[in-house]
Amino acid sequence: MTDRVVGVAMNGVTGRMGYRQHLLRSVLAIREDGGVRLPGGGRVLPEPYLVGRSAERVGEVARRHGVERWSTDLDAVLGDPGVEVYFDAQITSAREAAVRSALAAGKHLYAEKPVASTHAAARDLAKLAQASGVSNGVVQDKLFLPGLLKLRRLVDSGYFGRILSVRGEFGYWVFEGDWQPGQRPSWNYRAEDGGGIVLDMFPHWHYILENLFGRVRAVTVRTATHIPERRDENGEPYTATADDAAYGVFELDGGAVAQFNSSWAVRVDRDELVEFQVDGTHGSAVAGLRECRVQHRTATPKAVWDPDAPDLADYRSQWQRVPDNQEFPNGFRAQWELFLRHLATGEPFGFDFASGARGLRFAEAGLHSAATGTRVELDWEDEA
Structure with a gap:
C-alpha cells in the first residue's frame, strides 16, 4: 500500500x-x-x-x-x-x-x-x-489520557464488580483579572458568547460516562456564577453572565449514580485537576488524567467513625497505584x-458528530434542570 x-x-x-x-x-x-x-x-x-x-x-x-x-x-x-x-x-x-x-x-x-x-x-x-x-x-x-485508559482497563476486566457510583471533581481557581490576569479567555464567562462551565465541561463528562459506565438516564443540576464580575484581556471590567460552577447528579443505566462537581472558583486539594472515583462491590479506583489508584475489597481497611478521638489512619497509603504497562501517547x-x-x-x-450532539443534549438538560429546579429524564431512542 x-x-x-x-x-x-x-x-x-x-x-x-x-x-x-x-x-x-x-x-x-x-x-x-x-x-x-x-x-x-x-x-x-x-x-x-x-x-x-x-x-x-x-x-x-x-x-x-x-x-x-x-x-x-x-x-x-x-x-x-x-x-x-x-x-x-x-x-x-x-x-x-x-x-x-x-x-x-x-x-x-x-x-x-x-x-x-x-x-x-x-x-x-x-x-x-x-x-x-x-x-x-x-x-x-x-478518553485517550493515561488515567482514563487505566480506568477503562479496570472496567473492561470486571474489576469493580457491580459499579455503584462515580464521583468527579474538576476545577481550579481562575483569577478574576484584577490583581492577576485570568488564565482563561473572557468569553468563557459570557453566556452570549457561548461561555459557561456546563457547555464547556458537560460534553466531556457525557462521553466519559457513556463510554465507560453507560447511558445517562436522568440529570439534576445546580449551577452558579460565583464570581459575578471579571476583567477581560484589556483589563476592562465586565459582568460574568455565564455559570462558572455546576454541581450535578446523573443517574446511569444499571442503577449507578454519578455525582460531578465542576468549578472555576475552587482551590485545588487533589492530586490532579480532575479526578474520578469509582466505587463497586468488589473494589474502588481513583483516576486522574495520568494516574490511577485502586483498593480491592480484600484490602479494604475497616474504618471506624469516632469524632471524639484523633484519626491516625493514612488513608491514601492504603491504595495501590495502577502501573502504566504501556506507552501512552498524547x-x-x-x-x-x-x-x-x-x-x-x-x-x-x-x-462522530452524533455522539457530540448527545453531549450537547446532556449539557442542555443540565442547564434546564438548573433553571427549573427539576430532575430531567433523558430518552435517547430518538437521537441520531
Whole structure:
C-alpha cells in the first residue's frame, strides 16, 4: 500500500488548544514521525493548511513551524481540491457556520466540542454529515489520557464488580483579572458568547460516562456564577453572565449514580485537576488524567467513625497505584491517528458528530434542570 497525503484545513490554531494540542502535538508531530502506519503497509500523512482571521497571527504560526500554506479566506481554502478534511478549534459561537460551509464543500469533518452552540444545531449537523457520506468526528480527548485508559482497563476486566457510583471533581481557581490576569479567555464567562462551565465541561463528562459506565438516564443540576464580575484581556471590567460552577447528579443505566462537581472558583486539594472515583462491590479506583489508584475489597481497611478521638489512619497509603504497562501517547494525537486511519481504511471511528450532539443534549438538560429546579429524564431512542 502506498502512502497517502491528506490535506487538512485547520481553523483556530492561533488559540491555546488549537495550537498546542492539535497543531503542534498532533498533526505536526504525526507528520514529523512520517505519518500514521496503516494495516497492510503504507502510511497516511496529514498536510496542514492553516486558517485564521488574523493574517499576522496565523502567518506567524505558519512561519514558525514551516507550514507552507495558510490563509484568512476560509471559502478559498474549502475550495481547494487538495484539502480533504476541515478541522475546527475556533470559539464555539463561530464553529457551526464554518462546519456548514465545509459540509457544503464536501469536506470530511473533525471538530472540537461542542460542534455547535445548541443540541438542535449539533443534531442537524450530524444528520447532514451522515446523509452526505463524509467522515465526521468530534474531539473526545479525555478518553485517550493515561488515567482514563487505566480506568477503562479496570472496567473492561470486571474489576469493580457491580459499579455503584462515580464521583468527579474538576476545577481550579481562575483569577478574576484584577490583581492577576485570568488564565482563561473572557468569553468563557459570557453566556452570549457561548461561555459557561456546563457547555464547556458537560460534553466531556457525557462521553466519559457513556463510554465507560453507560447511558445517562436522568440529570439534576445546580449551577452558579460565583464570581459575578471579571476583567477581560484589556483589563476592562465586565459582568460574568455565564455559570462558572455546576454541581450535578446523573443517574446511569444499571442503577449507578454519578455525582460531578465542576468549578472555576475552587482551590485545588487533589492530586490532579480532575479526578474520578469509582466505587463497586468488589473494589474502588481513583483516576486522574495520568494516574490511577485502586483498593480491592480484600484490602479494604475497616474504618471506624469516632469524632471524639484523633484519626491516625493514612488513608491514601492504603491504595495501590495502577502501573502504566504501556506507552501512552498524547491523548489528542491518539484520536487524530484514529481519525486519519479511519479516513484511509474505513475502519470504524466511534466518536462522530452524533455522539457530540448527545453531549450537547446532556449539557442542555443540565442547564434546564438548573433553571427549573427539576430532575430531567433523558430518552435517547430518538437521537441520531
